Amino acid sequence: MTGRFPANSAVAVDLVILTIRDDLLHVLVVERANPPFAGALALPGGFLEPAEDLNQAAERELWEETGLDARDLHIEQVGAYGAPDRDPRGRVVSVCYMALMPDLPTPSAGGDARAAHWLPVETLTRQPNRLAFDHHTLLSDAVERAGEKLSYTTLAASFCPPRFTVAELRRVYEIVWGTRLDPSNFRRKVTGVPGFLVRADDRTTATGGRPAHLYRTGPAAYLRPALSRETLTGQR
Incomplete structure (x- = not known):
C-alpha cells in the first residue's frame, strides 16, 4: 500500500x-x-x-x-x-x-x-x-x-425477552416490516424452522385469552427455510 x-x-x-x-x-x-x-x-x-x-x-x-x-x-x-x-x-x-x-x-x-x-x-x-x-x-x-x-436469521428474537410467545415474536416482524402478518401462517412457519424456537415448560396468560405457550430461542442462527413476507401475509 x-x-x-x-x-x-x-x-x-x-x-x-x-x-x-x-x-x-x-x-x-x-x-x-x-x-x-x-x-x-x-x-x-x-x-x-x-x-x-x-x-x-x-x-x-x-x-x-x-x-x-x-x-x-x-x-x-x-x-x-x-x-x-x-x-x-x-x-x-x-x-x-x-x-x-x-x-x-x-x-x-x-x-x-x-x-x-x-x-x-x-x-x-x-x-x-x-x-x-x-x-x-x-x-x-x-x-x-x-x-x-x-427473513433468514433469528435476529427478531433480539427484540424479545428471554421467554416470549409466538404472538410477541410475530409483532416484532410486523413492526420492523411495517405490515400485518397472518397469525396461523406465521405460527406454522416459525415453529417449523429447525432450531429456531424451543418451547419452555410454562405458559402465560398475559394476552388475556387462553394460556399461550412460552418459547425461547434455540441453537439456530439462520432460518432454513427462510421466511417469506408474501407467505406470512397470506398472499400465497
Whole structure:
C-alpha cells in the first residue's frame, strides 16, 4: 500500500441502536453539545482511539454516550461511509454499527451528548434533514438491513425477552416490516424452522385469552427455510 495518509483524515464509529417501545420501532438519538451541528440530533458515536479496534470503539461509545453495555445487546457492523463532504471538520470515514435489544431503558447522555432520546424510526426516516451529518442514510440502511435479516436469521428474537410467545415474536416482524402478518401462517412457519424456537415448560396468560405457550430461542442462527413476507401475509 502506497500513498500518504492525509493529516486531516479520521475514522469514527456511529451506532444505530434499535428497540421496540410503545409498539413502535425506536432508535436512540443524542442531542449534540458541541459543534458542528451543536443542538442537533445525531446518532451516538465518536472517533476511533489509537489503541482500540472498531468493535472496541463501538462498545466504548455505546457506554460513554448512553450508559448501555454492549454485552446486553445484539450488535453488528452495517457498513462504512466515506463521502468527502460528510463531515465539515475534514475527511471522516465512519463505520456504522447496528445494535438491538428488547425494551431498552431511557439512556443517560454522556460524552459530547447534551441529552439522549428514543424517537420513532418512522418519524426520522420521513424527515431527512432531522439528523446531523449523513445519519439519515446510516439509519435508513441499518433499518433496511434489520428488515432483511429477519427473513433468514433469528435476529427478531433480539427484540424479545428471554421467554416470549409466538404472538410477541410475530409483532416484532410486523413492526420492523411495517405490515400485518397472518397469525396461523406465521405460527406454522416459525415453529417449523429447525432450531429456531424451543418451547419452555410454562405458559402465560398475559394476552388475556387462553394460556399461550412460552418459547425461547434455540441453537439456530439462520432460518432454513427462510421466511417469506408474501407467505406470512397470506398472499400465497
